[in-house]
Amino acid sequence: EVQVVVSGGxxxxxxxxxxxxxxxxxFTFNTYSMHWVRRAPGKGLxxxxxxxxDGISTYYTDSVKGRFTISRxxxxxxxxxxxxxxxxxxxxxxxxxxxxWGGSWALGYWGQGTLVTVSS
Amino acid sequence: xxALTQPASVSGSPGQxxxxxxxxxxxxxxxYNLVSWYQQHPGKVPKLMIYEGSKRPSGVSxxxxxxxxxxxxxxxxxxxxxEDEADYHCCSYAGSDSLVFGGGTKLTVL
Numbered sequence: 001e002v003q004v005v006v007s008g009g010x011x012x013x014x015x016x017x018x019x020x021x022x023x024x025x026x027f028t029f030n031t032y033s034m035h036w037v038r039r040a041p042g043k044g045l046x047x048x049x050x051x052x053x054d055g056i057s058t059y060y061t062d063s064v065k066g067r068f069t070i071s072r073x074x075x076x077x078x079x080x081x082x083x084x085x086x087x088x089x090x091x092x093x094x095x096x097x098x099x100x101w102g103g104s105w106a107l108g109y110w111g112q113g114t115l116v117t118v119s120s
Numbered sequence: 121x122x123a124l125t126q127p128a129s130v131s132g133s134p135g136q137x138x139x140x141x142x143x144x145x146x147x148x149x150x151x152y153n154l155v156s157w158y159q160q161h162p163g164k165v166p167k168l169m170i171y172e173g174s175k176r177p178s179g180v181s182x183x184x185x186x187x188x189x190x191x192x193x194x195x196x197x198x199x200x201x202x203e204d205e206a207d208y209h210c211c212s213y214a215g216s217d218s219l220v221f222g223g224g225t226k227l228t229v230l
Binding site: 035037042044047050057059061100104105107108110112113114 | 128152156164166171172211216224
């Protein structure tokens with residue numbers, strides 16, 4: 001059974017940093033891209049970042065480029081999202097997600113989400 | 121890329137059918153047959169309902185169907201049930217290893 005577990009959210013001041021972790025199991029981790037999606041209060045889902053199975057190819061939405069860094073440790077079946085220079089607009093529930101199947105570009109397996117609140 | 125356009129809300133009575141539209145551009149919905157739809161109940165995790173425009177994952181009711189015409193994708197829910205009341209999000213591959221979501225649609229079952 002595919003499982004995705006997210007941790008690391010919390011309250012952080014503007015300009016601060018936070019690292020989210022996403023631990024996965026139940027599949028061959030290094031053969032799947034992993035994605036981060038967020039939902040701000042009162043807004044829709046937003047695609048934030050992704051990393052390929054080899055950890056080399058990455059993607060960032062424009063609003064987080066230069067501030068967020070995605071990485072993965074395939075030996076630990078874990079993906080990370082390092083967030084810095086946080087602003088109020090980054091306040092959201094952050095989800096870690098696995099492809100439905102490799103290359104499908106559908107988000108099939110979602111972690112439970114973690115709330116990040118940026119506020120003084 | 122800009123977000124896909126969805127109606128903010130739709131409503132229907134039990135047993136009726138409703139359709140939620142999702143309008144993109146020739147850079148996303150119009151070019152790729154990689155539109156997906158997600159159902160999200162309040163406080164819950166999104167659930168994949170449709171992928172590759174019209175395919176349903178195992179376990180998703182056949183009351184849910186997807187289609188596309190030009191730059192607009194659609195999700196149709198037939199035989200509306202109270203449990204279908206939720207937010208629905210469309211999503212499309214947009215090239216360069218990226219996805220773009222719509223703003224989400226709140227479905228109310230009257």
